Amino acid sequence: MDISGRRALVTGGAHRVGKGIALALAGAGAELVLHYRSSVGPAEETAEEARAHGVAVELRQADLSDPESIAGLVADPVDILVNSAAGFPSDHLVDVSLDQWNHTLALNLTAPVFLTQAFARALPAGRTGAVVNVTDWKTERPYLGPRFSYTVAKGAIDTFTKVAASELAPRIRVNAVALGVVLPPADAEEGYAERLAAETPLERVGGVEVVAEAVLHLIRNDFITGEIQRLDGGAHLR
Numbered sequence: 001m002d003i004s005g006r007r008a009l010v011t012g013g014a015h016r017v018g019k020g021i022a023l024a025l026a027g028a029g030a031e032l033v034l035h036y037r038s039s040v041g042p043a044e045e046t047a048e049e050a051r052a053h054g055v056a057v058e059l060r061q062a063d064l065s066d067p068e069s070i071a072g073l074v075a076d077p078v079d080i081l082v083n084s085a086a087g088f089p090s091d092h093l094v095d096v097s098l099d100q101w102n103h104t105l106a107l108n109l110t111a112p113v114f115l116t117q118a119f120a121r122a123l124p125a126g127r128t129g130a131v132v133n134v135t136d137w138k139t140e141r142p143y144l145g146p147r148f149s150y151t152v153a154k155g156a157i158d159t160f161t162k163v164a165a166s167e168l169a170p171r172i173r174v175n176a177v178a179l180g181v182v183l184p185p186a187d188a189e190e191g192y193a194e195r196l197a198a199e200t201p202l203e204r205v206g207g208v209e210v211v212a213e214a215v216l217h218l219i220r221n222d223f224i225t226g227e228i229q230r231l232d233g234g235a236h237l238r
């Protein structure tokens with residue numbers, strides 16, 4: 001797929017990983033629909049940076065834990081959907097509340113599923129589309145820490161990626177990037193990133209550029225679908 005002139009929706013595009021993907025798409029000539037929930041200032045700044053690439057950018061606000069908000073985001077057709085927005089709550093199986101579980105599943109699983117459904121329904125006949133989900137390589141070997149509902153939801157995203165790729169072929173390709181330590185959480189304690197990097201064969205934190213590059217590759221290469229690309233610095237080897 002030639003990205004130039006296509007229209008791309010990136011959820012959670014205001015900052016961090018979503019921003020990196022959005023700016024890479026803008027740099028490749030895509031018009032953006034940039035979604036944010038609460039980060040209005042950073043979203044406006046990211047939109048300005050994207051417009052510097054000469055592309056049109058629309059901002060759309062939505063709380064994706066509310067399924068009612070989904071239809072409005074894909075009201076007009078887009079060619080590319082990147083599901084990056086997600087929560088990273090702390091919980092264990094033994095203490096997760098039903099409300100917490102429902103919230104995590106709504107945001108991290110239901111929203112990408114129904115955004116993809118709306119995307120597929122809106123795509124005009126004769127146009128091809130590409131979806132990229134952002135997941136976590138730790139679905140293969142779960143976190144020892146308190147990430148129960150997050151990990152289960154991302155594991156379901158892995159399965160969803162394959163099922164959707166199969167159902168939506170040949171017109172729409174669906175792939176995923178499974179991230180390792182790309183950016184430490186904003187509230188990470190001192191030394192968190194360095195500690196995890198030291199446990200990784202490539203001995204570093206990935207940064208958003210490696211994610212953006214892989215997302216562009218999965219969108220551009222018309223023979224890839226149902227693929228989950230690990231970007232983990234080799235962490236799965238240990």
Ligand SMILES: NC(=O)c1ccc[n+]([C@@H]2O[C@H](COP(=O)([O-])OP(=O)(O)OC[C@H]3O[C@@H](n4cnc5c(N)ncnc54)[C@H](OP(=O)(O)O)[C@@H]3O)[C@@H](O)[C@H]2O)c1
Binds near residue numbers: 036184
């Ligand atoms: N960072 C890493 O190293 C890493 C590792 C593994 C996987 N990942 C995955 O990569 C993706 C991006 O990670 P990140 O670290 O950049 O995320 P982040 O800093 O935690 O940001 C979360 C994003 O999700 C949006 N969001 C949160 N709650 C929302 C809601 N209820 N409705 C709509 N949007 C909501 C936020 O939007 P607002 O700020 O506008 O509220 C924000 O853009 C996620 O899918 C994450 O699971 C990241």
